Amino acid sequence: MNVTIKDIAKIAGVSYSTVSKALNNSPLVKSDTKERIVAIAKEIGYEPNFAAQRLVSKQTKIIGLIWPTIERVVLSTLVTKISDEINKTPYSMILSVDPVQASLETFRRFQVDGIILFEENVDVAVDPSSTPLLSYGVARKGPANYPIIDANHEQAMYEAVKYLYALNHANIAYIGDFSPTDPMQVQKYKGFVKAMKDFNLPVEEHNLINTSGLDWYDGYTATRKFLSLPNRPTAIVGGSYDISGGIIRGIKEANLDIPKDISIISYDNIPQMENMEIPLTSIGVPVDKLAIEIVQSMIKIIEEKESQPVVIKMTPELTVRASCK
């Protein structure tokens, strides 16, 4: 059987309500007594009973994370970081990999205090009266009825081009997914094109390479194809971590050197960029900062109960490594 505050009370010769206050560092109890009680608690290895605390506080101190799409390295890194971040707070995290609606159902049953949703193209009907919800996704036209944290993809791509331009590149290509149904990709595309225009660089067919997908293989095949064409760019912007992996391989296979022959900068700012065949210079919101922002916002929403459906656009950062010249 576990140690309770009543056990502590008995040893300390005080009432258990005093113990409760002492352990919560209440100003209502004398500091000598407080110290004595805390010492005893530690001594006999007291751990507060979670269920009892929840019952009276009407909170679960649990945040649910809905993660319907699996197995993209970037996302699993983000999940890890979010978990880390939540563990630093009094909250903890439970994970659901079920489809969105089913997950919401589960979390309601669980009475979690808040829900973080990884949104990919999903538009969720959320009853605003219910559990606080925060989405990591893309801002909509008409704002949803819950807050959204969104990496500024457009700005990221703009900065990528700006950086390459500053390095005197004039023939810059974008290898990425141009799917018009994925808002994230649309943003990236826009940002690239806008920057190119702003710097008076040509935007033509040969420097807009559609991978039709976000995976390694998509980047690889697209690169092979486009390297065989004339008017080869001197710099490439890769649309995702995985795509860029494929790009590197494609370039290597053509016996070209990075960055001597071609510079490359990739979207997605995760530590793994460092460990690629060539450490990739990358642009994007650092995954750590993203995690912190998501968790902080979630907790704020939970605790302040005032969830305006704001959109938080996170600013991308450039991390220079060895792939641009």
Next chain:
Amino acid sequence: MNVTIKDIAKIAGVSYSTVSKALNNSPLVKSDTKERIVAIAKEIGYEPNFAAQRLVSKQTKIIGLIWPTIERVVLSTLVTKISDEINKTPYSMILSVDPVQASLETFRRFQVDGIILFEENVDVAVDPSSTPLLSYGVARKGPANYPIIDANHEQAMYEAVKYLYALNHANIAYIGDFSPTDPMQVQKYKGFVKAMKDFNLPVEEHNLINTSGLDWYDGYTATRKFLSLPNRPTAIVGGSYDISGGIIRGIKEANLDIPKDISIISYDNIPQMENMEIPLTSIGVPVDKLAIEIVQSMIKIIEEKESQPVVIKMTPELTVRASCK
């Protein structure tokens, strides 16, 4: 404020203890009353209060999963499946990506009912009197004081060779990690060598290729190197999902065809094998079955309280796809 059994009691005109029994389908309450109460509960959207149930039942119905190594596709798939599986039960899962000892600490505080540990080379000192613990890892010499679920790596590799042998291959190479400090890899190595000997196939330097790592790139570089050597094998056993990805690439680059020129079978049995450049024939315990076994065992240990430190060796299965001939 949430609906409680007292609200139901008021509406139904019975005492709340009767409601409790009715909702738990107790034989102590008349079936008419039961139905009526259940109907009302549904009607007004009653959800039992988790904390209250936990407080009285002395259980949390939460299973903690410790996952210290991240970002190996195979493992994240397994985590997903385990989560799925747990969600089918009355339990739910919380995830910790902290180092083992810190995670154990957290989970104790949480009073989780059981802990699943993904063990990679970690030897954990566990106080057997405490929370039930189940490890997914490798059997030790002296059994640990908790149960271990272990894929039979040795048998897997044996079966791989057997399969290739049945396809009339005589020159078979193993491309994998031969690190003597990683017990999983040692098992695989052993299984391969044993099979080769049993089938009277030669085990020489040219068909034991050490990648010194488990990643894509390790497989790729190893393959490039060994393809340049004479006496090229007709079939390859790849040591992991990622390694095999690299092997495929290496072979393709050498302008060889799979399976026409070289057959390849990979360790790890996950659905993603289907989506590789070439759908890979693979051997290993199917990740779904692994997840089911882990979760079932965990729950059994929790509920029966009799955790003998057994080792469960899971039988690998062969999934034939397009990469062997």
Next chain:
DNA sequence: ATCAAAAATGAAAACGTTGTTATATTATGT
């Protein structure tokens, strides 16, 4: 020394369940 105010502690209700025990109701056999 006396008393009021302030400080410290204690008592007890509340949170929403489950499970045990007590009570009321119905059925059964004579």
Next chain:
DNA sequence: ACATAATATAACAACGTTTTCATTTTTGAT
């Protein structure tokens, strides 16, 4: 019709906290 057994329902303690309110103790001013 009556005792007895079986059945259905109600009452209430218990789980381990937090929090409110009541009580006791200490402090400080007179």
